Amino acid sequence: MLNRFERDKAADTPIQFNQNDFNAARLGNSTLEQLFLQLHTSPWNEAVAITPGFTLLKQQIDFSHPATFIPKRNFDLIYYDAFAPEKQPEMWTQEIFNHLSNLCNQGAILTTYCAKGVVRRMLQTAGFQVDRLPGPPGKREILRATKRSDRE
CATH class of the missing domain: 3.40.50.150 (Vaccinia Virus protein VP39)
Incomplete structure (x- = not known):
């Protein structure tokens, strides 16, 4: 259990994604898996074209x-x-x-x-x-x- 200081600090830190530890990326379809990984590994505060009609901008x-x-x-x-x-x-x-x-x-x-x-x-x-x-x-x-x- 985190104390208040640790919890507040953790809330200010974006979750780090480690694709080696993430089973949800195993969707049984290589195209979907690639899109899923691209969504979750895209950098913060940078527009990333995921598909021709979809650009992701993650902002905290x-x-x-x-x-x-x-x-x-x-x-x-x-x-x-x-x-x-x-x-x-x-x-x-x-x-x-x-x-x-x-x-x-x-x-x-x-x-x-x-x-x-x-x-x-x-x-x-x-x-x-x-x-x-x-x-x-x-x-x-x-x-x-x-x-x-x-x-x-």
């Missing part, structure tokens, strides 16, 4: 002051992987979700493992259509939020 962003983060282009996909609201409440505010919405293209997807009603309502208020989806093993549900057009 400190949202303690969300209005200070202004990207060069808007997003089509956000994987929102903050700790739970009770562990990291500053990451689950209406201000943050409004800012994220403003950074998204129409039709963009935001997904999160947190399926709490308060989070769903904040995403809706921020301009997303929110759907509850079955979660992975050990998680009953996840949220998928799709950025609505300004006319909806």
Whole structure:
């Protein structure tokens, strides 16, 4: 078990990917395995063309002051992987979700493992259509939020 200092330090360090230790890359299809490995080994803060129609830009962003983060282009996909609201409440505010919405293209997807009603309502208020989806093993549900057009 990590003490608070170790936990905070670990949270600030991107997870290092070691493809030799990662069984999930064994998908039974060499093309899919190559794409999977390319997604997970792509460097941070560098746009990488995964396929002709898909460019990945992985960014680890400190949202303690969300209005200070202004990207060069808007997003089509956000994987929102903050700790739970009770562990990291500053990451689950209406201000943050409004800012994220403003950074998204129409039709963009935001997904999160947190399926709490308060989070769903904040995403809706921020301009997303929110759907509850079955979660992975050990998680009953996840949220998928799709950025609505300004006319909806």
